[in-house]
Amino acid sequence: MPDGLSLPAPAKLNRLLLITGQRADGYHELQTLFQFLDHGDTLRLCPRDDGLVRLDSSLPGIAHDDNLIIKAARLLQADTGSSLGADIHLEKRLPMGGGLGGGSSDAATALLGLDHLWSLNLPLARLAALGLTLGADVPVFVHGHAAWAEGIGERLTPVALDTPWFVVVHPGVEVATPAVFKAPQLTRDTPPITMARALQGGASSWRNDCETTVRLLYPVVADVIDWLSRRAPTLLTGTGACVFARLDCEEQADALLEALASEAPEHWQAFKAQGRNRSPLHVVLERAERRR
Ligand SMILES: C[C@](O)(CO)[C@H](O)COP(=O)(O)OP(=O)(O)OC[C@H]1O[C@@H](n2ccc(N)nc2=O)[C@H](O)[C@@H]1O
Numbered sequence: 001m002p003d004g005l006s007l008p009a010p011a012k013l014n015r016l017l018l019i020t021g022q023r024a025d026g027y028h029e030l031q032t033l034f035q036f037l038d039h040g041d042t043l044r045l046c047p048r049d050d051g052l053v054r055l056d057s058s059l060p061g062i063a064h065d066d067n068l069i070i071k072a073a074r075l076l077q078a079d080t081g082s083s084l085g086a087d088i089h090l091e092k093r094l095p096m097g098g099g100l101g102g103g104s105s106d107a108a109t110a111l112l113g114l115d116h117l118w119s120l121n122l123p124l125a126r127l128a129a130l131g132l133t134l135g136a137d138v139p140v141f142v143h144g145h146a147a148w149a150e151g152i153g154e155r156l157t158p159v160a161l162d163t164p165w166f167v168v169v170h171p172g173v174e175v176a177t178p179a180v181f182k183a184p185q186l187t188r189d190t191p192p193i194t195m196a197r198a199l200q201g202g203a204s205s206w207r208n209d210c211e212t213t214v215r216l217l218y219p220v221v222a223d224v225i226d227w228l229s230r231r232a233p234t235l236l237t238g239t240g241a242c243v244f245a246r247l248d249c250e251e252q253a254d255a256l257l258e259a260l261a262s263e264a265p266e267h268w269q270a271f272k273a274q275g276r277n278r279s280p281l282h283v284v285l286e287r288a289e290r291r292r
């Protein structure tokens with residue numbers, strides 16, 4: 001058996017999110033710009049030769065077998081017929097229901113990490129297709145490039161975005177993604193834009209179509225948006241609950257964190273991180289491949 005592996009499961013931000021339609025199966029058609037952060041969860045994966053897959057860390061309200069990490073591992077076993085298993089440890093840093101894609105990122109890290117440890121060498125496109133059955137956000141984490149995404153988030157074109165510092169604030173509530181997408185007031189008819197226009201920046205590129213609905217359903221998220229907007233360009237990520245502010249340098253991010261610590265309500269949690277166009281997961285995995 002090869003040794004175990006510690007791998008990052010980074011957060012993502014939606015640096016733009018337009019809802020352009022709804023499919024017959026209820027899923028919404030989006031246009032979004034995904035970028036990774038150098039901040040996230042960590043998974044420790046140790047292969048087993050008896051086929052058992054076990055996660056020794058539990059998450060509040062999620063049964064062991066419902067954890068996306070376990071689902072990803074079993075999906076990979078079923079798809080490849082692999083008789084190997086794994087002991088998995090999760091260090092959870094990303095808030096659940098935070099719009100940072102933590103669950104999707106954990107699932108992608110499990111898929112890529114086990115593909116490596118079980119020597120399966122599946123193409124990324126295959127792993128992304130498996131991941132898509134677990135969540136709309138899994139494919140971007142599998143491919144590992146910042147991306148312009150269409151469809152339900154699975155049609156990806158790699159892009160290079162600027163990599164500023166961000167301060168991400170979580171208002172202490174969990175947003176239920178399905179509740180936002182089910183809300184009658186959600187607008188679903190934004191005219192699609194071209195990728196070139198999205199990348200040009202400007203007002204039309206600093207927008208999240210979920211914001212009006214999330215403000216109504218979760219007023220505490222609105223408080224965070226309003227507080228941060230007075231200090232820096234600010235946007236909701238995904239369906240929330242996290243909100244991010246864009247800063248020009250790390251010192252400005254530190255100053256904003258200090259202002260948050262002294263002036264903001266105590267239940268708001270904040271961290272700083274830098275944007276990444278290459279997923280930290282892929283950087284670490286490439287190093288592990290080279291050592292083989
Ligand atoms: C809004 C985003 O965060 C943008 O990155 C994602 O598209 C959400 O992705 P996710 O959390 O992986 O979502 P999933 O677990 O696939 O879906 C949760 C629920 O949200 C709704 N949903 C999700 C994605 C989408 N494009 N349209 C939807 O209508 C569906 O009701 C679905 O049952």
Ligand SMILES: Nc1ncnc2c1ncn2[C@@H]1O[C@H](COP(=O)(O)OP(=O)(O)OP(=O)(O)O)[C@@H](O)[C@H]1O
Binds near residue numbers: 066068101175177
């Ligand atoms: N390992 C996991 N980590 C987090 N959530 C998990 C995990 N496994 C299952 N879940 C479930 O998946 C849901 C979505 O988790 P996730 O952290 O991806 O939400 P999110 O940050 O709101 O994502 P998005 O940006 O896709 O809306 C959670 O609310 C939880 O019920």
